[in-house]
Amino acid sequence: MSQQKVLILGGQGRIGKSVAQDLLTHTDAEVTITGRTQKQIVSKPNLQFLELDLSEIKRLREAIKEANLVIHCAGPFHYRDETVLKTCIDEKVNYIDVSDHRSFYQKLVPYQEDAIKAGVTAVLNTGIFPGISNSIVRQGIEKLDTAETIHLSYVVAGSGGAGITVMRTTFLGLRNPFDAWLNSQWKTVLPYTEREVIQFPKPYGKTGVYWFDMPETYTFADSFNVKNVITKFGSIPDFYNHLTWITAHVFPKSWIESKKGIEFFSKVSYNMTSVTDNFSGIGVAMRAEIKGTKNNQKAIYSATMAHQDTAFAAGCGTGTIAQFILDGKINQPGVYPVEQVLSTDLFTLAMHSRGIQIEEQLT
Structure with a gap:
């Protein structure tokens, strides 16, 4: 061959x-x-x-x-x-x-x-997310008899070692409200809202995550018979989360609706992470939590993974x-x-x- x-x-x-x-x-x-x-x-x-x-x-x-x-x-x-x-x-x-x-x-x-x-x-x-995250959720769905709620959270340290394109993707994701599958129907959600503090594997620990529009938000509703799909994203150090929140909710919307604005925020963020990567690292962590039933009883499947290099x-x-x-x-x-x-x-x-x-x- x-x-x-x-x-x-x-x-x-x-x-x-x-x-x-x-x-x-x-x-x-x-x-x-x-x-x-x-x-x-x-x-x-x-x-x-x-x-x-x-x-x-x-x-x-x-x-x-x-x-x-x-x-x-x-x-x-x-x-x-x-x-x-x-x-x-x-x-x-x-x-x-x-x-x-x-x-x-x-x-x-x-x-x-x-x-x-x-x-x-x-x-x-x-x-990684999407990608490995999808397979982790499928693995969990298969461990349960029925599934009702998928809650998928990710956190990236610094730049994640993934370059300026990923920075652009993050800011592009802040531009518009998006539909999420909640209570078996599509409901509009604002990006970077409803902060939750999630316990991730070491060395990341507890950090904040926010609603973020990912492909999984959409595809899981088609792939699995569930009532709720929640996808949230956050950054380490945590002050990046607050800066991103300000970008999404305080700065004029026109700033993140233009290509020039996206490019400006991306380059500033990339320059900042080139400094903080030295102490935060460039890793990634995920947690999937799936609520459902097993043997006619309520059950929760949880899975975590972490790696020191996102790319x-x-x-x-x-x-x-x-x-x-x-x-x-x-x-x-x-x-x-x-x-x-x-x-x-x-x-x-x-x-x-x-x-x-x-x-x-x-x-």
């Missing part, structure tokens, strides 16, 4: 590089990373660079034609459209992305039938899906979120092989 080829769009960013490293570690694939200009010399076996601007549609199609799998890491996804997925479907090439906003998910889901007809497996929202963990989440698609263990034509394609058995195997520990409790 010839060597499989993986094309990583946006492969020079923090997340893209982490995905590439995971693939080089866990597969034998030949990996090509792309960028508008080459930022550093590529000198690893099975890794090469291709200069590519996603606006060059003809060259994009030519690059996709040569691949067995395309991984779209070129965010922020608020600004992206369905071009890459459509091209993958046209060329019958499997697709993964690291998108992190429901608006992008909603642009791509209508291509479900086209992907099925083309035999293309497309998995959206891979990474590395995101690479593990995306690399897991890529590995199993290349191996043929995930072969499900259509367009899906992670929780609808990755079995708990495969997820557990992948996390173990990557040294990511998930602590579970059922009470």
Whole structure:
């Protein structure tokens, strides 16, 4: 069998590089990373660079034609459209992305039938959150007889080591109210409101989290028969939470509705975290709590995970899906979120092989 080829769009960013490293570690694939200009010399076996601007549609199609799998890491996804997925479907090439906003998910889901007809497996929202978070929740749902409420919280230390694009994504997420699944209906929620203090694994401990629009807020309501889906996000050190709250609720709305405003806040925040990363670290922690029943009694499933490097963990989440698609263990034509394609058995195997520990409790 010839060597499989993986094309990583946006492969020079923090997340893209982490995905590439995971693939080089866990597969034998030949990996090509792309960028508008080459930022550093590529000198690893099975890794090469291709200069590519996603606006060059003809060259994009030519690059996709040569691949067995395309991984779209070129965010922020608020600004992206369905071009890459459509091209993958046209060329019958499997697709993964690291998108992190429901608006992008909603642009791509209508291509479900086209992907099925083309035999293309497309998995959206891979990474850490969304991504690993989706599989943790699926794992918990399967431990219960019935589930009623999913409460998913995340916290990132400093920049998370994930670059300025993630900063942009955070501020873009503050712009608009969003719909959350509460009491079996969609209700409007304001971003960065209703602070809760959550106990995360060491070394993060207790910290504040706030309502935040994540793809899971939307996809869990479709994937699982539950009444409530709550997704909250926070930062360490905690004063970043207060600064973000001020940005969302005190500054003029026009400041975060313009690209210039988003860019300003993102660069200021990134410069601040370049200092605080030295003592806060760049890690991530998650806690999933699912309330339901087990053996006709009320039960609560809780799971936590933590890692010292957010970008590395995101690479593990995306690399897991890529590995199993290349191996043929995930072969499900259509367009899906992670929780609808990755079995708990495969997820557990992948996390173990990557040294990511998930602590579970059922009470």
